[in-house]
Amino acid sequence: MPSRRFKAIPTLITAALIIGLAGCEQKAPPQAPPPQVGVITMKKLTVPYTYEAVGQTAGYREIDVRARVDGILLKRVYTEGKPVKEGQTLFQIDPAPFKAALDQALGVQAQAKASLTKATADRDRIVPLFKENAVSKKDFDDANAAYDAAVANLAAATAKTDEARINLGYTTVVAPISGMASKINFSEGSLVSPTTNGGLLTTIVQLDPLYANFSFSEAEKLALDKAAQRGSITLPEGRSYQVSLKLADGSTFKHSGRIDFSDSKVDPATGTIKARAVIPNPEGDLLPGQFVRVVIDGAQLNNAMLIPQRAVVQFQADKAVMVLNDKNIVAPRVVQLGQERGNEFVVISGLKDGDRVIVDGVLKARPGQPVNPVQAGASAPAAAK
Template identity: 55%
Template sequence: MKVQSVREEMFKRGCIALALASALTACGDEPAAGAQALPPVPVVVAEVKLTDVPLTTEMVGETAGFREIDVRSRVSGILLKRTYIEGQPVTAGQALFLIDPEPYKVALEQAKGTLAQEQARLNKARADRDRIIPLFKRQVVSRKDYDDTIANYEAAVASHQAAQAKVKEAELNLSYTQVTAPINGMASKSSQSEGSLISTSGENGLLTTITQFDPLYVNFSYSEQDRLNFDNAVKQGLIEAKDATNWRTHIRLADGSVYPQAGKLNFSDSRVDPATGTIRARAIFDNKNGVLLPGQFVRMTIDLGTRKNAIVVPPRAIVQSQADRMVMVVDADNKVVPRPVKLGSVVDSGVLIDKGLQAGDRYIVEGLMKARPGAVVKPVSAEEMKAINAKITQGAAGK
């Protein structure tokens, strides 16, 4: 939608209104006796017709990554190496950083040694258990000796399991010294320099950020008043609305170009932000070519549905007065009648008129500067008006 051009056109109409204000005052004055009546002023008129208009709304949105992951170290140590190119795509599982693995190799060897000791204890405890069971059945050994042997075996089993877990933990910690990408995406600048001491918490634990660009979100907000107006229009049958899950969106980039892929609304919040009086919403766009980046501000157009039996007039037909916006209607006697109107949304074909005009009305679209309220005008075609203006221009040039 060409909102800026509409505003410029409305400014021009405001200038015309200054002339009309004087005319409104003077139109009641009687012409002087013997004065020659002025010929009707030629104007181009259009007839109001009801039409179904695609209804859209425009707002500002900000792009955001589909997923944004903070890459953090899961073990502490000295950062030895960054193994990716900053600002370039990475794939899930790709190595990004290497933290000094030597302390964790030592810890793994210690855990394996402890496991070997516990395995030996378990083997002995199992053998003792296997020997004492038949002896106890023959009542060769006491109940206490039997119970002690069984308890030693069970303790050895538990210690062996704990030692196995320590080995797994040490293996995991060693694997964590190679920090890998959790998702596909674009990796940002490294947050830590090689040689830095990395911790598992706080700022020193953050290594970089990976953002998934495809698909990509556009976040925006709309007012509670807009929501109520839209819902009321739907209830009154003025708008044939699409299901919100099928609302298509288009975005215009900073250079004025339109992004070729249409998006789809996929989220609208269930509450109003009390600080701003707005409702958060989000659309999702395919971004396989990587044109969109997080943090961009874009102009967003949403296809809401169809305005049924709408009245649309071109912006140049609307005059701004001090109190109202008006359209200059031509009645059955070809007299100019200022008609206050209530404007609706701006659409591709012009401006919606919510109140003030009805089907069959004729209104001036060209020649407003000379069309005084109450004056008789002569409706002509656009081609005839063009010829009249050309003749006037030629006459002025010949003087």
Template identity: 55%
Template sequence: MQNTTKTICSITASLFVLTTLAACNKAPEKKERPPAPVTVIEIKPTDVPFSKEMIGETAGYRDVEVRSRVNGILLKRTYVEGQNVQAGQVLFEIDPEPYKAILDQAKGVLSQAASNLDKARADKDRITPLFKENAVSRKDFDDANAAYNAAVASHDAAQASVRQAALNLEYTKVTAPISGMTSKLAQSEGSLISANGESGKLTTITQYNPLYVNFSYSEQDRQELESAQRSGSVALNASGNFPAKLKLADGSVYPVTGQVNFSDNRVDTTTGTIRARAIFKNEKGELLPGQFVRITLDLGTLKNAISIPARAVVQSQADFLVMTVDKDNKVVPKPVTIRPSTDGQVIISKGLSAGDKVITEGQMKAPPGSTVKPMIASAPAASK
């Protein structure tokens, strides 16, 4: 009996050990991950501003070369390089002494011509009544009239010479033809200046206010815009009145809104683009000619457009994708065609439809095919 009891206890102990080992070797149960929370917006087509961004280059409203009209030695410069000057301000002085001498000589010739004219007039006045009384011959009368006419012509020529000499003397003081900013001096003081050729160029004046921004758009852009206008999907601003905004190289936005004031009527055969220009006020001189800027044109309104935040678009190599949520809350990627817009928004021209739910936040936690917990966010209102 005692042996039987020991045997039963031994078997019981062995079963306990086996049960414990089996429990230790049992794999833990796999827990399912809860659906990741994501923010989505529901697509609702609406009218949005239609804009186009391009690269432009600033240019002066007027660039005028200041040139000498007479030859001579450049005596002095009377302005500070790179500073603003006013129209009519004296900028340079060329040695006036040779032109003073020429003017004095011309005045002397004029005095002599005036004396000859007085004598010829007196001779004509004396001989005219004598000719009427047949006291002098026809030849003497004709000679007196011819001498008078020649004296008049000589006097007129002498007067013209005086005016020319006075004008040349005035040209020895080179003045600013327009108001604006001067560039670097082209000729130093003491140089021999010639009215012809490059030595006659003294400086350049640029009018900065207003300022032009030159840019180009493609022939394809023009055709697509005209097609969209005909189909009614785009409503352009009345009379082609296109406001323009500038973004500078540092990313800042120029505070003044400009206006497109020129578009060429032909396509450049070398580039396939059409030249255009906008004009901006530049009263503080913040813009300088030759700057590269980004110019955004406000063309009008895009009808029934699909606009989503730019952060919702994922780029995969050369394609663009957006992550959508289907009726079972599963993530479905959709390829889209985008058109840049403003204020952090992009326009979807292909790939999405009204009612689609697009993930705008939490894409990293929502791989394709996974189940998510969508939270609806209201779409941003389109800016007017």
């Protein structure tokens, strides 16, 4: 009897294990539902076409203020680095030698006038006497010659006087334009002259308006022209482009301008074409020499599709997006992207009208797996991570 009891124990243990395993299989957790993702439906649009290039600001006019006579620089009248008005006195060169030269020229001119007066009187007396044959032909000719010489001497003396007066005026150096005056190149007491190295006193830059110089490549110009011929891009009438500037801190300058110059030749050294925009700068916030991003608007991109940047993933060496089929199954799609527009890319190829693209919850979407799509922006915050 005891031996039979012991033989039945393994049978009971085996039965208990089978029942336990069966109970575990019945308690297995249910399969997780498809993840929720936010999608957009692609459609063709007509959107503004913009072009950006690196540029640098420059003064509308940059004038070198130079000494036009030799002399000692007595004083500087303006404040360096501050605005000046056209006609405002900037420097005073010692006028004493030029006043003396003017006085001397005036004296010579007075003598020439007196000589002309005498020569005129002599001629006037000779003429009636010559008609009556009271004087010789030689006396008549001498009187006329003396008169002509006196006229010429007075003209020369007057010219010298004018020159002396002009040189005296040059001792007061005034601003030829309104703008921002730079620092002085010579201190008071220095000898200045009209020479190349000795005459540059300062520089005035007109800040309103201001130039923004930039360039674009030959390839970009050809691509734009071909796109315009195909009709994929509509250029503004008269190619009148509007220009805005992005500053170094990422902000946009409050005044916009226009392109006023595009070169008619390609620089063979760089393969680029120079261009220039005129930007209003009434407050003087922009200074010459600043590096900016020149943003050119005015053209339109036809039949364009835009996609948020967050929808784009790196797929090996290509850019790709996750699209859904009619059964909400995820599949990667390689795309070719164009220019950036804020937080969006322009899609050149790879997508068509009606395609549904995942933009929220991209990391949770697995190729070949189903998802639960909702309109982008309407999904729960957790689904957008």
